[in-house]
Amino acid sequence: MHSKAPFDFPKQIRLGILVTAFLIIVLELVILFFDFSIFTPDQRVSLREWDAFKAKILDAEQKDSTSKSLSVSHPASKRGKGIAGKAALPRFFDPNRLDGEGWMALGFSKRQAQSILKYRRSLGGFENKAQIQRSYVIRAKKFAEIEPFIRFSKPAETSEKPQKLNSATRSEGTAYKTFDLNTVSLSDLKALPPLHRVAPALITYREMLGGYMRFSQLDEVYHMDSASLAFLSRYARIDPTKIRRMDINRVGFKTLLRHPYFDYDMVEQIFQLRRGGGRFQNVEQLRKLPAFRGKDFDKIRLYLKPNLIAE
Numbered sequence: 001m002h003s004k005a006p007f008d009f010p011k012q013i014r015l016g017i018l019v020t021a022f023l024i025i026v027l028e029l030v031i032l033f034f035d036f037s038i039f040t041p042d043q044r045v046s047l048r049e050w051d052a053f054k055a056k057i058l059d060a061e062q063k064d065s066t067s068k069s070l071s072v073s074h075p076a077s078k079r080g081k082g083i084a085g086k087a088a089l090p091r092f093f094d095p096n097r098l099d100g101e102g103w104m105a106l107g108f109s110k111r112q113a114q115s116i117l118k119y120r121r122s123l124g125g126f127e128n129k130a131q132i133q134r135s136y137v138i139r140a141k142k143f144a145e146i147e148p149f150i151r152f153s154k155p156a157e158t159s160e161k162p163q164k165l166n167s168a169t170r171s172e173g174t175a176y177k178t179f180d181l182n183t184v185s186l187s188d189l190k191a192l193p194p195l196h197r198v199a200p201a202l203i204t205y206r207e208m209l210g211g212y213m214r215f216s217q218l219d220e221v222y223h224m225d226s227a228s229l230a231f232l233s234r235y236a237r238i239d240p241t242k243i244r245r246m247d248i249n250r251v252g253f254k255t256l257l258r259h260p261y262f263d264y265d266m267v268e269q270i271f272q273l274r275r276g277g278g279r280f281q282n283v284e285q286l287r288k289l290p291a292f293r294g295k296d297f298d299k300i301r302l303y304l305k306p307n308l309i310a311e
Contacts, residue, residue: 092151095132096125106146111264112137114257121208121258124200124222126152176235182211182242194231198223208260211243213302220260245305248280261300265291282306 093102103113115137126132129150133143176192181202189199201223206212218224218232246256248270257267269289273280283304286292292300 092149094153095150096120096152107142108137114264118258118260121204124204128152178235178237180239180242181232181236182206182239192231195228198225198228205260208258209243210245210259210303211240212238213240213243214238243303245303247305248283248286249274259303261296261303263291266295 093106100110100113100117103116104110108116116135119135120126129147132138132150133140133147179188186199186203189195189202192199195202198221201221202218205221209217212218215233215238218229246259253267253271256262256270257264266289269291270286273289280286283301283306286300286304287297
C-alpha cells in the first residue's frame with residue numbers, strides 16, 4: 001500500500017501554484033526594472049523625504065504670495081546692507097514717492113539712495129523711466145532689474161504740457177515785464193508761456209542752490225532749452241544779494257548734502273574734521289581736502305560765508 005507524499009496535490013492545484021509563483025516573479029521583475037530604469041540611485045527618495053519636499057514647495061508658494069503684498073516703503077531689512085545685499089523687490093513702486101529706506105530696500109547703499117533723492121529733487125520729480133536711468137549711481141544691470149516694477153501713480157509736476165499760445169503771445173513783439181529769478185514765484189513763472197514747462201525745475205534748483213548767482217547756472221537746470229534761455233536772458237535778472245550763504249562750521253550734514261555742488265565725499269570730509277574738534281578759519285582751507293580736488297571751487301565758494309565763526 002503506497003502512502004501519499006506530504007506535498008502530493010492534485011494536478012489542478014499544482015498548476016495553480018506554478019501560475020501564481022510565475023506571476024509573483026514577473027511582478028518583482030517589473031518593479032525592479034521600473035525602479036532602476038527611471039531613477040538613478042541618488043534620485044530615489046523615501047516617502048518621508050517626498051513629504052518634506054512637498055512641504056517646502058507649499059512654504060515657498062506661501063512666502064511668494066505674501067511678498068507680493070509688501071510695500072517697498074517697509075524694507076525687508078532695517079540694516080540697509082546696500083547694493084551688495086539682496087534686494088527686496090516689491091510688486092510695483094512709484095519712484096517719486098520712494099524715500100531713502102525704500103531705495104535701500106531695492107539694493108542701493110545709503111549713499112546711493114541719497115544721490116538718487118538729490119537728483120530727483122533737482123528735476124522736480126521723475127517724469128519717465130529714462131530720467132531714472134540717467135542717474136549715475138544706477139547702472140544698466142541694476143536698472144534692468146528694477147525697471148519692470150516702476151509705476152508712476154501720478155505725473156510729476158514738470159510733466160505738465162505747455163499751454164497753447166494764442167496769436168498774441170505767439171508773436172515776437174509780445175512784451176513781458178522783467179523779473180528777479182531769486183524772488184519770482186512758481187505761479188508767476190508758469191504764467192509765462194515760454195517758461196511754463198521749465199518753471200518747476202527753475203524754482204526747485206533755485207531752492208537747492210540757495211539762489212542764483214550767475215546766468216551760466218541756468219544751463220544746469222533740467223529741461224532748460226535754448227528758447228527758454230533766450231527768454232530768460234531778455235526778461236530775467238539776478239539779484240545776488242538774495243542768495244543764502246552757509247557757514248561751513250555750522251551747517252548741518254543733510255543741508256550741505258542737499259546742495260548741488262557738494263557730493264557725499266566732500267561733506268563727509270568736512271564733518272570728519274568738525275567731529276575731531278577742528279574748525280575752518282576760512283573757506284580756502286577746503287581746497288586742501290582731497291574730495292575738493294578737481295572741483296570748481298570758485299563756484300562752490302559763492303554759497304559759503306567768507307567770514308567764518310571758528311568757535
